[in-house]
Amino acid sequence: MASKQYWLLKSEPDCYSFDDLKRDGHTEWTGIRNYTVRNMLRDTMQKGDLALFYHSSAKPPAVVGICEIAGDAIADSTAWDKDDDHYDPKASPDNPIWYARKVKYVKPLKSPISISKLRETPGLEGMGILKKGSMLSVTPVTEEEWKIITKGT
DNA sequence: GCCAACGTTGGC
DNA sequence: GCCAACGTTGGC
Numbered sequence A: 001m002a003s004k005q006y007w008l009l010k011s012e013p014d015c016y017s018f019d020d021l022k023r024d025g026h027t028e029w030t031g032i033r034n035y036t037v038r039n040m041l042r043d044t045m046q047k048g049d050l051a052l053f054y055h056s057s058a059k060p061p062a063v064v065g066i067c068e069i070a071g072d073a074i075a076d077s078t079a080w081d082k083d084d085d086h087y088d089p090k091a092s093p094d095n096p097i098w099y100a101r102k103v104k105y106v107k108p109l110k111s112p113i114s115i116s117k118l119r120e121t122p123g124l125e126g127m128g129i130l131k132k133g134s135m136l137s138v139t140p141v142t143e144e145e146w147k148i149i150t151k152g153t
Numbered sequence B, C: 001g002c003c004a005a006c007g008t009t010g011g012c
Helices: A018-024 A035-044 A115-120 A143-150
Strands: A006-011 A026-029 A050-055 A062-069 A099-114 A138-141
Touching: A006 A062, A006 A143, A018 A026, A018 A050, A018 A062, A018 A099, A035 A099, A035 A138, A050 A099, A050 A143, A062 A115, A099 A115, A099 A143, A138 A143
Parallel strands: A006 A050
Antiparallel strands: A006 A138, A026 A099, A050 A062, A062 A099
């Protein structure tokens, strides 16, 4: 088994916040409708990987906590739910197209790190989240970046 | 298979 | 609410 990998999961707190995850304990990370993200989530992630929980479109946008990839890839059944916001008419139980992962609450950061703070921090310049125009809701995080961000928590 | 048009994302 | 950047779509 390859060594542990690190990720950053982006969510709008109005949609699903880190506090929601704390309340629930775990959740299914569904609604991914981007092929790059799907491939990472389905093929590259491993059960037991750790992830940063990032609040996008928040005031301010920030990394707020830590969670864990708690299961293997599973078909995203919201894709064939007509009432779901992320309904995809091309998906079906026989051809799921989209996948999800179970994610488990771990703990909050000692204090949230805003995007402007991330930009100012040496060693984090290369983070996917900071790239202009990055729209990926899941991005890999290096061990180095992970250590800097979670130091002291 | 090219590429322009369009929709979406997300920081500001 | 603006707008730059990106992914996706669809006509050809």
